[in-house]
Amino acid sequence: MFRAVFLALLATVVAAWSTVSPMVSPAMAAETASFENSATLLAESCGKDIEANCLGVSLDAPRLRECLSRNADSISPQCRTDYIKAFDAIQKRIAARSAVWRACDRDKQKICADLQGKPGETIACLLKAPARSLGWGCNQALGQAGYR
16 A cells, blocks of 8 residues: 555656646745655555545545545544655645746756747756756756756
């Protein structure tokens, strides 16, 4: 079950990332943890609690967080502490990834102009460019988003 929780949560977090608004500032995204680390923490600390209290709940991040919150009295103290940390870290990473679009706007237009409208290819293009050719804010945003 732990692996299933981990993989399902990771998939929904990645899906959620692709729909987030790019209007978040890089300052809001400082010190982000990877999706994998957050999902692993959640699976290890809350796997049994999820099985016992959230069976049948869709394993997307908002629904799972709501279920754990609603059942806070019946979940373990470790899960209570860790699920808040895990979901907060996931939100920070999503915000950091959204911030890349704003922080790298000028660099995208200058270096990757032919890839407008292709987010995955644009990120790959920015990552191929020498760091010194990108602006400081773009480099920082790429790092906070976990791309570097």
